[in-house]
Amino acid sequence: MNPLQAPIVQGWCPGALRPMQSGDGLVVRVRPRGGRLTPDQARGIAQLAAVHGNGLIDLSNRANVQLRGVTEASHPALIDGLRGLDLIDTDAEDEARRNIIVSPFWTEGDGSQEIAAALAQALSAPHAPNLPGKFGFVVDTAVQPVLRDVSADIWLETGAEGLLLATPGPLAKPVTIETAVPAAIALAHWFIAQGGVTEGRGRMANLLKHCALPEDFTTPRRPAVARPTPGMQPQGQLVGFEFGQMPYETLAALADLGPLRITPWRMLLIENLTDAPHIPGVITQPDDPMLRVIACTGAPGCLQAHAATRPLARALAPKLTETLHVSGCAKGCAYPTAAPLTLTATPTGFCLIRNGTASGTLLREGLCAADLIETNILNEFP
Ligand code: SF4
The missing domain is CATH 3.90.480.10 (Sulfite Reductase Hemoprotein;Domain 2)
Structure with a gap:
């Protein structure tokens, strides 16, 4: 089982x-x-x-x-x-809809703040789409887009030749600074009209598993870039x-x-x-070992957690050569996407998952925190 x-x-x-x-x-x-x-x-x-x-x-x-x-x-x-x-x-209701992540690398005059403000206003307008609580937008319109890998449903981002409207996946549609927000709202209405919401829940990625995007989504998005690390940035x-x-x-x-x-x-x-x-x-060095570990609140701070997560992650951090996600349960709140290594707490110990999410395919199960700390088990799985 x-x-x-x-x-x-x-x-x-x-x-x-x-x-x-x-x-x-x-x-x-x-x-x-x-x-x-x-x-x-x-x-x-x-x-x-x-x-x-x-x-x-x-x-x-x-x-x-x-x-x-x-x-x-x-x-x-x-x-x-x-x-x-x-x-x-x-x-x-307005608060729940205003689910917008903005690139931290925006600069004055690149339009990012203006687009984010206009999008927030549009989402609180009387006929705004009635979106599920987790449905989110990204404004990634600085020179270099950096938010392709975040958890979201609709992106406004910089493409090779101008602004793009995108969803999870490789293809997007060109927009302008004037049409960006109306196009994003129209896409949110399209999501609802296509049956993307069931019992108040739904995400774009799930809808797109069985529903094709409108045919004008033909422009390739720029590739994802590596997650930034602490240090000096132009901003x-x-x-x-x-x-x-x-x-x-x-x-x-x-x-x-x-x-x-x-x-x-x-x-x-x-x-x-x-x-x-x-x-x-405050971590200021890109090679700080604590940047190699991600851990949710875990026990006792989260009612669903099967074990404490952060003491284990802290103890394992110096031994790691790649990123480790320690999750208090299979929900994986702290890192919803696949991590190189994941330890998920269960009622019978930690499960080890390679290149997966907190609910991914198990490599080992029943591991106890003390053994994980004392042995080199995490580095035994290529
Ligand atoms: S992953 Fe599970 S244990 Fe961790 S914060 Fe989320 S619900 Fe709680």
Whole structure:
């Protein structure tokens, strides 16, 4: 019997107005407009996390900022504080639809921020498509697109000869800066009309398994590029965090350095900063071993987890030569795509998966954390 039990799939992502219960309280997800926080907003989130949450702040793979450990009692005051920072939508429905990841490498005048703002506005308009909670958009319209591999459904991205409208897959359709947003909204309506939504759920990749794209999607997309690593970028310093999590003091310290751009790689870009910051817990070196491991919240912070994940990932990091994903269950929240190595917790120990997702084909099962740490078992599978 496969020990990977089917996880509970919620079918929606937490928001600020509609938080999700976790093992350490409510998870409140803030969606910064244009993927950017001003210093005042970042400082404000840090203070609110300290006062109304447990002080821990996550960066999500949807380029959002999550406050953890919020209670039913503290949630209303937290929302008031976030509203004062201009980080709250009109209602939970608008918030859920505004699921937009923006390339952190945009520059003034390249249109990225304008497209993202227009898309957000279109998604909250009266006749906006009624999309499932996990349906997401990408605005990757800087010189070099970098977000082809993120979890999303519709992309607006830079192609070889101009802007493109794309879905998961190799082909796209040319658009202009003026037609980009209307074309993205039209494609979202097409997704619904083709039966992409069932019981409030649905993703474009699933629809495209049995439904062809409109025939004007004939332009090849540019190939995916490697995930960026911490260091200097033309727009500022890119910095990482162990498991994409930081205490509120770290965010407050970063806010003093400049505006922050949120990335889907659980890193932040500090605008216009030329020297690497020296802040405890902030990863500035591309070869830091902690960048080789990805781990979800795990036990006890997640109610679905079968084991703790982060202590194991931390212990294994120095031994690794390739990326390892440690998942508390088969859902694989922290890394929905295939990783070179994955350890998925089950009620009977960890399962090892090679080049797969957290619910992929098992190579070994029943592994215990202590044996994994003491032996070289992970490096025995080419
Ligand atoms: S993958 Fe991790 S965070 Fe997601 S539900 Fe499973 S245990 Fe929880």
